[in-house]
Amino acid sequence: MTFNPTAGSSSPSTRVLIVDDHELARAGLAAVLACEPGIEVVGEADNGAAALDFVARHPVDLVMMDLQMPVIDGIEATRRIKALHPAIGIIMVTVQAKPDALMEALRAGVAGYLLKDASRREIIGAVRQVLRGEAFLNPDLVLQTLRRLAHATPTDDATPIEPLTPREQQVLRLLMQGKTNREIARELIISPGTVKVHVEHIIAKLGVSDRTQAAVRALELGLVRDKGRD
Structure with missing residues (x-):
């Protein structure tokens, strides 16, 4: 398990936890967010159970959550985090460009849904938008969902x-x-x-x-x- 809370740093205005079972994916998101003022990655976890443990022990404002992970997946981890810590914002970051995955994530309580091929600008935009209390949804995926539901x-x-x-x-x-x-x-x-x-x-x-x-x-x-x- 990867579980690396940042030690010895001053408390930022926005504390971010990155949850993904791939180390390179975590490193990539951390590198993007590290350049943003007022945002600090305070920890990493490689599955949903580790994420739940982290938010129980450390203050977190935002979680960047992978969808498919071992032990506890992103959907179930999101449900549990939102039930215990409703003020924490959660952005799902996944390769699942499917309407069903979007709907399931939204029902679980995510405030944003990003695909893993998102640009740095899209990632930062999503983070800033969710921190303002607004939703961030991938426009193409929303369109696919609307088209599917138009026939349902x-x-x-x-x-x-x-x-x-x-x-x-x-x-x-x-x-x-x-x-x-x-x-x-x-x-x-x-x-x-x-x-x-x-x-x-x-x-x-x-x-x-x-x-x-x-x-x-x-x-x-x-x-x-x-x-x-x-």
Whole structure:
């Protein structure tokens, strides 16, 4: 097991744990994040069980989590971490470019989903976005998921939801593309503050706790479709 908490360093504003069963993958992510001010990799783990042990013993703000690992995989580790430490943000970093994997990760509680071929800019962007409390989802993978669900029957749910307004539907679509509030504001030509209010209304209407879970709920209910199919 690899379990290497950083020793003797000052406490950074953002403490990151990297979890992956491949040493080179951990080293690559650590090298990318090491160049960013205000971010420090405080530990590494090579499976989900080691990750759970680490967050129980050391303060962590963000976990970069692999999906497929021995002992405890990334999905189960995410569920357990979020249950015990809901404030910790988790970004799944994986080779699994499949809609089913994305949905499972979102249901487990991840705030971001990155593919392992992501560029340095995408990785840093995802980290910064999640730290702001916004979701980061791979746009191509979200599009694949929407296209698949366009052919599926929406989830049958006995709990009715309050209908979304046309503007809320627009905001939800862009939110699910991984866009930030500022990016949504620019596209819809409204203020970021107005976007924030719309997001809060969407979360309340869908009966979820955050924007990532709003995306999951919208996918399950078939509220958002691929734009090309509208």
